[in-house]
Amino acid sequence: MFKNFKLVPNIIFGRGCFAQLDEIIEKQREDIDSWVVFVTDDVFKGRALEKRIPLHDNDLLLWVNVDDEPKTGYVDELTLKVKAYRSTLPCAIIGIGGGSSMDLAKAVSLMLTNEGSSTLYQGWDLIQNPAVCHMAVPTLSGTGAEVSRTAVLTGPEKKLGLNSDYTVFDQVILDPELIKDVPKDQQFYTGMDCYIHCIESLEGTYLNEFSKAYGEKALDLCRQVFLNDHPDRDDKLMMASFFGGMSIAYSQVGACHALSYGLSYVLGTHHGIGCCITFDYLDEFYPEGVKEFRTMREKCNIELPRDLVKNLEPDQVETMITVALGLDPLWENCLGPDWKNIMTRDKAKSLFLKM
Amino acid sequence: MFKNFKLVPNIIFGRGCFAQLDEIIEKQREDIDSWVVFVTDDVFKGRALEKRIPLHDNDLLLWVNVDDEPKTGYVDELTLKVKAYRSTLPCAIIGIGGGSSMDLAKAVSLMLTNEGSSTLYQGWDLIQNPAVCHMAVPTLSGTGAEVSRTAVLTGPEKKLGLNSDYTVFDQVILDPELIKDVPKDQQFYTGMDCYIHCIESLEGTYLNEFSKAYGEKALDLCRQVFLNDHPDRDDKLMMASFFGGMSIAYSQVGACHALSYGLSYVLGTHHGIGCCITFDYLDEFYPEGVKEFRTMREKCNIELPRDLVKNLEPDQVETMITVALGLDPLWENCLGPDWKNIMTRDKAKSLFLKM
Secondary structure, three states: OOOOEEOOOEEEEOOOHHHHHHHHHHOOOOOOOOOEEEEEEHHHOOOHHHHHOOOOOOOEEEEEOOOOOOEHHHHHHHHHHHHHHOOOOOOEEEEEEOHHHHHHHHHHHHHOOOOOOHHHHOEEOOOOOOOOOEEEEEOOOOOOOOOOOOOEEEOOOOEEEEEOHHHOOOEEEEOHHHHOOOOHHHHHHHHHHHHHHHHHHHOOOOOOHHHHHHHHHHHHHHHHHHOOOOOOHHHHHHHHHHHHHHHHHHOOOOHHHHHHHHHHHHHOOOHHHHHHHHHOOOOOOOHHHHHHHHHHHHHOOOOOOOOOOOOOOHHHHHHHHHHHHOOHHHHHHHHOOOHHHHOOHHHHHHHHHHO | OOOEEEOOOEEEEOOOHHHHHHHHHHOOOOOOOOOEEEEEEHHHOOOHHHHHOOOOOOOEEEEEOOOOOOEHHHHHHHHHHHHHHOOOOOOEEEEEEOHHHHHHHHHHHHHOOOOOOHHHHOEEOOOOOOOOOEEEEEOOOOOOOOOOOOOEEEOOOOEEEEEOHHHOOOEEEEOHHHHOOOOHHHHHHHHHHHHHHHHHHHOOOOOOHHHHHHHHHHHHHHHHHHOOOOOOHHHHHHHHHHHHHHHHHHOOOOHHHHHHHHHHHHHOOOHHHHHHHHHOOOOOOOHHHHHHHHHHHHHOOOOOOOOOOOOOOHHHHHHHHHHHHOOHHHHHHHHOOOHHHHOOHHHHHHHHHHO
16 A cells, blocks of 8 residues: 655745745635735744735734744644634635744644644544645745645644645745755754655665655755755755655655654754754764764764753653654664664663763 | 746555555545546557456546547547536546556546637647546656646647646556556657656756756666666656656756657657657757767667658658747757757758758
8 A cells, every 4th residue: 555645736946936925825815805824933023034925904924933843732822813813714824934834834724624722633634624725935944844744743742743635735935045044053954854864764664766766866955055065055955855855755764863853852952953963873873874964064064962861860861762762663664673672772772871 | 937836736656556546536436426537548458457447337448549649639539428428527537558648638637627629728828627637547657748737739730738737637646567568669769758858958048956856866767777777667767757747847848859849740750759869860969968868779779760851852841840940948948049040940951851
């Protein structure tokens, strides 16, 4: 049984294509009462991009804060705000920002048409009704959130996404000009999310030619960006993120993502930097990949936080291990069906204590 | 202004995934009267694939012959057959075959919901109404028809496709096992359609990183198939075709496609072999590409027809030239805005006379 993969059905790519956003949204505005919500990362408050958002009279500009990764409570709160703003549903939700902002936009568009709290839908294919039309404008590249079928949320009980075909964006606007001002360290962490993801899937035991073709090209683009500092680096990084996201169709991540989830769960570490911190200690699983990662890190002059784990309470470390080892498919992809005999709790502990 | 590119929204890829076709179609069968049309290349009559087509009681298995490239008259005839079969519209049209069969399936699905002859819709965005749901099962790889927004038809006045967002398939089923029995020469011609297309677009003046990423990977996959004879060649060729088709979003073909249209128009030469015949004489435009093409041709042991043009009537050659030079965007992509001073009628004639 193969997965029938749901793709984003409309994509526009080009330097400056953000200027076409108003025209693209226009097709959703069916009558005079139609209105749109722009779910926008609040780092853009007062910056040039704010003035370029094509806001019409009835529209809602909804600033979101993603200092912490998205939580179910926050999604429920934002959904209530949108519902309270007008008595009708908006005709479109536009997510402007990085992976977290895009995931918030996906989640709100789903929760407007599905009853109850978002915690009810953390899992696979629990969403019952199609979402409000939702579009993405990435301003940060690497997570692949622009093409994925999940909106990753931390709930009271678990960190687990709203995974469904309805989660996939209806339209993505890829304008490389929007990522040119991303701080260098942030660009590195998020770019490495893509790079590491590709290494894990290409060296994994799950894979077919569809995911391989996308993953290999994403890797090639990452190298052009982070090793060769190509003059078209913004264009290339945006495509790397898109291809990395597409490659997930028939592949899976591995040891780095699994361990980094443990780290993030206990310490609140953001996903991109969490992957970087973890990957640096995984030579034995991905020798070539880790070597190249270090070269990129040096070239980009990035220092990573160290010694995050050794001073934690023992029960915090145990929680990390439990979270990381709970991700069976990631370990199976990395180490094969016999993974439990290789990645024991002791082994995981020894890796965490290095970080 | 950038094109907002319409993608196939659902793709399944995997060896043997054809077995999931019935289940995929099932979602379209809303009630007991729902019925499906399988537009199938008649080369499969009596062959194993025929028995595997998931035909239900009310369904129509519509054999099509593609010895000649698809004509508007043939589309109109097939559409009438479908309309006459039952009083309701079918819930899905499934195209099983190569580029021509897929284009026939696209065209019929459009003509069932748009009044009059298909000749009325040859052009760009002339289609008024959405098509009947249509799906593709390619059994030959290279044309990119599985992802394109056109159904190429020869009409009484012109060879021009039904170009529209409604033309794009709703679902594509990519099963590499289905292309394993393609005759070697046919596989080469159709594979080279993809290879040449990538060379023309990557060396053209229109291009952005979206099309470049897809085109470069398609080229890499073609090399693995035709130079290295990779053991996964069927999987790779299927992905090369898909990527080649995607790369067309923000690129254009060039001199080879333009000249080959002239050849096909006058001699009825099929598209794939027509491209091969033409490309072999285009060293001055694509020196590296032509060199590599010849290596592939030798490795695959393919002989091309020669001396097709020199014995034609002068007015036939003039027609060829007129058709080829009528394709402005292809020449502009290849030679820049000043192309008319380079590709004169005399120059085109000298190239045709070599073929």
